[in-house]
Amino acid sequence: MSKGLFITFEGADGCGKTTQIKLLDEYLKSRGYKTLLTREPGAKGLGEKVREILLNYDGEVSPRCESFLFLADRAQNADCIIKPAVKDGVIVLCDRHTDSTIAYQGYGRGVNIEELKKLNDMAVSGLKPDLTFVFDIDIQTSMARVGKEKDRMESAGLEFFERVRKGYLEIAKQEPERVKVIDSTKSIEEIHQKVLEFIENVFG
Numbered sequence: 001m002s003k004g005l006f007i008t009f010e011g012a013d014g015c016g017k018t019t020q021i022k023l024l025d026e027y028l029k030s031r032g033y034k035t036l037l038t039r040e041p042g043a044k045g046l047g048e049k050v051r052e053i054l055l056n057y058d059g060e061v062s063p064r065c066e067s068f069l070f071l072a073d074r075a076q077n078a079d080c081i082i083k084p085a086v087k088d089g090v091i092v093l094c095d096r097h098t099d100s101t102i103a104y105q106g107y108g109r110g111v112n113i114e115e116l117k118k119l120n121d122m123a124v125s126g127l128k129p130d131l132t133f134v135f136d137i138d139i140q141t142s143m144a145r146v147g148k149e150k151d152r153m154e155s156a157g158l159e160f161f162e163r164v165r166k167g168y169l170e171i172a173k174q175e176p177e178r179v180k181v182i183d184s185t186k187s188i189e190e191i192h193q194k195v196l197e198f199i200e201n202v203f204g
């Protein structure tokens, strides 16, 4: 393969996507593919500093300021990590990307979605996932998985996360070719098999 692939993993907190990224990474490596794991917020380097602010700052953060911080981290991840790797033929697996901003800041916090789409475009400058998984789960279950120790984002409340979930399902409806919804109430192995079905389709 000359050009790599860019695959993103999305869903509400506690949906189980991080486990699935690791499983897919192991699978791809076992098949001889070169892979790279990255995440937003918190790509290696500068992104880790931005993540620290986003998840732990305990003063007031306006929804628009929050959006710009996520977008700044995204631009860095796109330019310095994702694009060079894809160009080198690597399969990049990214834990959250543009759809998180639409779901969380747009649907969740009420920031204007059309504006966020433009800002997302500016942040990634031509980068687009080849495939996106949305791990869908009811919010009661996902919040129970998150547990009592919540970071700044996870403390936003059940109604917020209901809006985030709705946002993801709406995004999937609008872009069914790219965005695949997976029922995350199933077992880890069943979910992994579903992921592989979609991956095989992309590889053809």
Ligand code: TYD
Pocket: 012, 013, 014, 018, 040, 041, 055, 070, 071, 095, 096, 097, 098, 100, 101, 102, 104, 105, 153, 154
């Ligand atoms: P993280 O601990 O990485 O959560 P998870 O393991 O669920 O991915 O924290 C990232 C948090 O940031 C998560 O609550 C989602 C939120 N987020 C946004 O609100 N907007 C964004 O654009 C991104 C990338 C993340």
